[in-house]
Amino acid sequence: MPELTFAQAVNQALAEELRRDDTVFVIGEDVAEAGTPFKVLAGLVDEFGPERVLDSPISEPGITGLGVGAAVTGMRPVVDIMFGDFLTLVMDQLANQAAKTHYMSGGKLKVPLTLRTTMGATRRSAAQHSQSLHAWVAHVPGLKVVLPSTPADAKGLLKTAIRDDNPVVFIEDKMDYAVKGEVPDGEYTIPFGVADVKREGEDVTIVATSSMVRVALAAAEQLETEGISAEVIDPRTLVPLDRDALIASAEKTGRAIVVDEGHQSYGASAELAAVIAERAFYSLDAPVRRLGAMDVPVPFSPPLEDETVPTPETVAAAARQLCGRT
Amino acid sequence: MSLTASRTELGADLALEMYRRMTLIRLFEEQANELYRSAKMPGLTHLYIGEEAIAVGVCSALRREDWITSTHRGHGHCLAKGAEVGRMFAELLGKEAGYCRGKGGSMHIADHENGNLGANAIVGGSTGIATGAAFSAKRRGTDQVAVCFFGEGALGQGLLYEVMNIASLWTLPVIYVCENNQYNEYTHYLEATAGEILARPRAFGIEAREVDGQDVRAVYGQTAELVERARGGGGPAFLLCNTYRYHGHHVGDVDRAYYRTKEEEDLWRSERDPLALHGTWLEEQRLATPETLKNTELEARAEIGAGLAFALEAPFPDPSEVTEDVYA
Numbered sequence: 256m257p258e259l260t261f262a263q264a265v266n267q268a269l270a271e272e273l274r275r276d277d278t279v280f281v282i283g284e285d286v287a288e289a290g291t292p293f294k295v296l297a298g299l300v301d302e303f304g305p306e307r308v309l310d311s312p313i314s315e316p317g318i319t320g321l322g323v324g325a326a327v328t329g330m331r332p333v334v335d336i337m338f339g340d341f342l343t344l345v346m347d348q349l350a351n352q353a354a355k356t357h358y359m360s361g362g363k364l365k366v367p368l369t370l371r372t373t374m375g376a377t378r379r380s381a382a383q384h385s386q387s388l389h390a391w392v393a394h395v396p397g398l399k400v401v402l403p404s405t406p407a408d409a410k411g412l413l414k415t416a417i418r419d420d421n422p423v424v425f426i427e428d429k430m431d432y433a434v435k436g437e438v439p440d441g442e443y444t445i446p447f448g449v450a451d452v453k454r455e456g457e458d459v460t461i462v463a464t465s466s467m468v469r470v471a472l473a474a475a476e477q478l479e480t481e482g483i484s485a486e487v488i489d490p491r492t493l494v495p496l497d498r499d500a501l502i503a504s505a506e507k508t509g510r511a512i513v514v515d516e517g518h519q520s521y522g523a524s525a526e527l528a529a530v531i532a533e534r535a536f537y538s539l540d541a542p543v544r545r546l547g548a549m550d551v552p553v554p555f556s557p558p559l560e561d562e563t564v565p566t567p568e569t570v571a572a573a574a575r576q577l578c579g580r581t
Numbered sequence: 582m583s584l585t586a587s588r589t590e591l592g593a594d595l596a597l598e599m600y601r602r603m604t605l606i607r608l609f610e611e612q613a614n615e616l617y618r619s620a621k622m623p624g625l626t627h628l629y630i631g632e633e634a635i636a637v638g639v640c641s642a643l644r645r646e647d648w649i650t651s652t653h654r655g656h657g658h659c660l661a662k663g664a665e666v667g668r669m670f671a672e673l674l675g676k677e678a679g680y681c682r683g684k685g686g687s688m689h690i691a692d693h694e695n696g697n698l699g700a701n702a703i704v705g706g707s708t709g710i711a712t713g714a715a716f717s718a719k720r721r722g723t724d725q726v727a728v729c730f731f732g733e734g735a736l737g738q739g740l741l742y743e744v745m746n747i748a749s750l751w752t753l754p755v756i757y758v759c760e761n762n763q764y765n766e767y768t769h770y771l772e773a774t775a776g777e778i779l780a781r782p783r784a785f786g787i788e789a790r791e792v793d794g795q796d797v798r799a800v801y802g803q804t805a806e807l808v809e810r811a812r813g814g815g816g817p818a819f820l821l822c823n824t825y826r827y828h829g830h831h832v833g834d835v836d837r838a839y840y841r842t843k844e845e846e847d848l849w850r851s852e853r854d855p856l857a858l859h860g861t862w863l864e865e866q867r868l869a870t871p872e873t874l875k876n877t878e879l880e881a882r883a884e885i886g887a888g889l890a891f892a893l894e895a896p897f898p899d900p901s902e903v904t905e906d907v908y909a
């Protein structure tokens with residue numbers, strides 16, 4: 256299998272879908288010649304032209320609303336919102352329009368819209384360019400929410416997102432773009448609602464999302480040297496959620512930690528922990544633990560910012576504690 | 582000297598002071614670029630080099646207690662409104678001594694004591710705040726005015742049109758200063774901006790003017806008139822300043838040939854440089870000699886050097902501060 260970066264995998268998925276379906280188009284700020292500030296879309300405009308890879312004005316609500324309108328009338332737009340922090344700007348179009356149109360129309364109208372955006376701190380970008388707001392959208396019935404953690408998952412899930420007949424919010428961690436991984440040759444898609452066990456283990460389950468999967472895997476490695484066997488499981492899509500896989504893993508190990516980069520309070524980690532606590536309760540040897548980002552705006556200063564996110568060390572410490580090895 | 586001015590004509594002291602301020606901004610930004618290139622500064626920053634005449638021309642027409650709101654390209658606004666070099670560098674480096682105790686960084690410097698309500702990393706994000714400050718001034722019966730700096734990219738944001746409508750309806754003392762440096766990140770503004778820029782404010786009945794943003798005296802003169810008008814209850818205004826950023830969108834944007842030519846950049850630098858233009862004028866008017874201008878630069882360099890040394894030596898905040906300031 257070839258090795259690709261996460262960014263290249265996203266780029267390939269888009270190229271393949273643009274090639275296969277004329278109704279697909281990409282719209283966003285600096286997505287064409289610039290290929291986005293992260294260079295993720297580099298080269299797409301050369302192959303597909305400016306009619307299908309469109310540079311827009313700096314008008315996030317406008318392009319999202321345009322995406323909803325194009326989707327409802329037969330196209331498959333991929334709207335690029337540069338920073339996840341700008342989800343706040345498009346919330347009306349996403350939550351009141353895209354999410355509810357199918358339901359309110361009694362199932363008559365469909366909104367096959369994909370909105371790609373980013374998340375993740377520790378880039379020294381301060382409070383308005385570092386947030387992980389996936390819980391905001393996951394809270395809205397009608398939206399599907401995807402958080403890929405590897406290049407292979409990013410590619411397969413993005414292709415599924417574009418083909419899905421519902422609005423999908425696809426969130427990429429900026430810290431992952433340069434990460435490399437093996438990506439299968441040829442055409443493939445990955446279904447939504449299927450979690451992936453990234454590492455098998457016996458003593459403790461670590462449920463992790465997005466770049467926190469890497470953090471969890473690093474923690475698992477550390478724990479192994481101490482004789483603790485950790486299982487790392489990635490739900491991959493928050494909506495729909497593969498509840499059964501999380502519960503099965505927690506029942507097997509008897510202990511569960513949820514690691515997610517959203518703010519801890521009222522976040523995705525709370526939902527994932529609740530799913531396990533509700534259904535695996537009688538198999539658990541310890542309460543479910545949550546590790547999220549601190550409940551503070553993301554600070555600029557490196558020594559402060561580094562405090563705010565889960566790290567391999569804090570995850571391993573939580574696992575030790577759950578396993579009675581403090 | 583103080584930058585206080587309520588008159589619209591330009592005295593010799595102010596003309597020289599404007600030259601000094603522009604020089605300080607230029608040198609500050611060159612140093613910020615150097616901090617990035619030597620990997621001493623965390624993250625990225627957006628340089629104001631080439632646009633100095635706007636911040637200085639506008640802020641020279643304001644009082645200390647007047648407000649400004651600023652942008653991601655905000656160091657110039659901050660310095661022009663009276664901020665200290667050392668505390669600004671400290672903020673860029675994430676140090677405790679910085680204007681925001683390291684929590685904000687380059688894109689969020691606020692300097693309340695000098696009327697700077699803050700830079701903003703959301704394009705157009707401060708247009709509401711400036712309008713609200715103007716509303717507050719009017720309600721509280723002060724004669725303060727608010728200036729809202731934004732790049733032409735913010736013309737794409739709907740919020741601007743909502744608040745311009747309100748400002749005009751309620752005759753608020755706010756001046757929208759549009760810094761048109763030609764590019765929204767990596768896209769020429771003409772590819773993103775339909776129709777006439779000035780027709781936008783005019784549609785709301787807002788007094789709208791255009792000025793050469795490389796000519797500090799012209800910017801000052803126009804702003805002084807608009808500020809006087811706003812203070813006197815004449816309502817909001819819009820000032821379109823045409824300018825150019827010499828460097829990349831941010832310090833890491835080095836290979837720019839795919840979106841603009843080197844010739845275009847060189848032309849602005851050699852023909853339209855705000856410092857050179859004003860320096861020449863000062864000499865022609867016999868308000869300065871080449872020596873006095875050189876001395877101004879040397880003094881500014883010394884100020885930058887001292888501020889930088891202070892910031893480099895200053896300590897980082899204690900990690901425990903991370904949970905402070907979330908709530909008032």
Ligand SMILES: Cc1ncc(C[n+]2csc(CCOP(=O)(O)OP(=O)(O)O)c2C)c(N)n1
Pocket residue numbers: 284313315337341344653654702703704705731732733734735762764765766830
């Ligand atoms: C709402 C929003 N959308 C996009 C961005 C990303 N972004 C940062 S600066 C910028 C270009 C802004 O152009 P302009 O307003 O003209 O200011 P300039 O950078 O030219 O000074 C963009 C798109 C942002 N910060 N906020």
